[in-house]
Amino acid sequence: MGTCLLVTIQVDMYDQLAITLQNDLARAIAAQDTNCVLLDISALEIVDSFIGRMMANTAAIGRILGAETVVVGMQPAVAITLVELGLSLRGIHTALDVERGMALVERAAAARG
Amino acid sequence: MTDAVLVDKQACFPLGSDLDVLAARRGVRDWARDIGLTTLDSTKVVTATSELARNTVVHGGGGMMCLELVRRAGRQGLRVKFNDHGPGIPEIGRAMTDGYTTGGGMGIGLPGARRLVNDFEITSTAAGGTCVTIVRWKV
Numbered sequence: 229m230g231t232c233l234l235v236t237i238q239v240d241m242y243d244q245l246a247i248t249l250q251n252d253l254a255r256a257i258a259a260q261d262t263n264c265v266l267l268d269i270s271a272l273e274i275v276d277s278f279i280g281r282m283m284a285n286t287a288a289i290g291r292i293l294g295a296e297t298v299v300v301g302m303q304p305a306v307a308i309t310l311v312e313l314g315l316s317l318r319g320i321h322t323a324l325d326v327e328r329g330m331a332l333v334e335r336a337a338a339a340r341g
Numbered sequence: 342m343t344d345a346v347l348v349d350k351q352a353c354f355p356l357g358s359d360l361d362v363l364a365a366r367r368g369v370r371d372w373a374r375d376i377g378l379t380t381l382d383s384t385k386v387v388t389a390t391s392e393l394a395r396n397t398v399v400h401g402g403g404g405m406m407c408l409e410l411v412r413r414a415g416r417q418g419l420r421v422k423f424n425d426h427g428p429g430i431p432e433i434g435r436a437m438t439d440g441y442t443t444g445g446g447m448g449i450g451l452p453g454a455r456r457l458v459n460d461f462e463i464t465s466t467a468a469g470g471t472c473v474t475i476v477r478w479k480v
Contacts, residue, residue, distance in 0.1 A: 240363055240366070240367070242359040242360055242362060242363040243359035243362070243395070244359050273370065273384065273387065274366070274384055274387050274388045274391060275388075276388050276391040276392055276395070277392060277449050277450060277453065278391075278395065303380075303384075304381075305380045305381040305383075305384040305385075306384060308381060308384075309381070309384045309385050309388045309457060312385070312453070312456045312457055313388060313392070313449060313453035313454075313456065313457060314439055314449040314452065314453045314456070315449060315453070
């Protein structure tokens with residue numbers, strides 16, 4: 229098993245920052261033999277359509293590069309708001325916290341053999 | 342008239358960049374906190390603000406957001422107005438439909454934002470740009 233990247237977002241996201249993060253992550257996944265990314269968004273007060281799209285893109289790019297992305301720590305109010313906004317985050321794995329996110333990744337790796 | 346809307350306080354934010362969107366969002370968040378909106382209601386109105394402020398910047402070519410602390414029949418709320426001088430939205434009915442987009446986005450911004458607030462009003466003309474007003478009332 230390769231390494232897991234733990235990315236904790238601790239600042240308010242604006243669009244350019246989201247794009248930069250997405251690109252940095254793609255580079256980091258490729259450079260470090262990474263097979264999983266845990267994106268910790270527990271400090272994010274909101275996720276709007278742009279940040280949601282960034283997370284979906286990151287997961288899709290990561291998958292192509294051989295890494296599974298798990299979004300962890302989403303606040304309940306953020307989850308409810310996302311669904312009402314109409315963003316379902318299909319194709320993104322989520323977990324309540326980092327520990328559960330790791331377990332999810334390990335199970336997925338075991339299933340792949 | 343007890344159902345007249347009174348404005349207690351107002352602050353305006355320029356919207357010209359993604360950093361302006363961030364500042365506008367923070368303004369709404371702080372006022373939501375000040376009047377004691379629940380975490381969920383605050384999250385909803387801040388998220389709606391983020392969508393609409395981005396529309397103003399990206400599709401409207403920039404504009405202004407005015408945030409108002411309002412009161413109606415003793416109930417407090419936040420009213421947020423977004424104005425741009427862009428080309429307007431030719432088909433508002435379609436723009437309010439989920440999945441309809443002309444801007445390369447996902448087409449959830451306007452209808453999604455409407456679901457997150459109590460009141461939603463949009464007017465748009467080719468000459469005068471687009472004006473969106475939302476209100477989230479305190480429960």
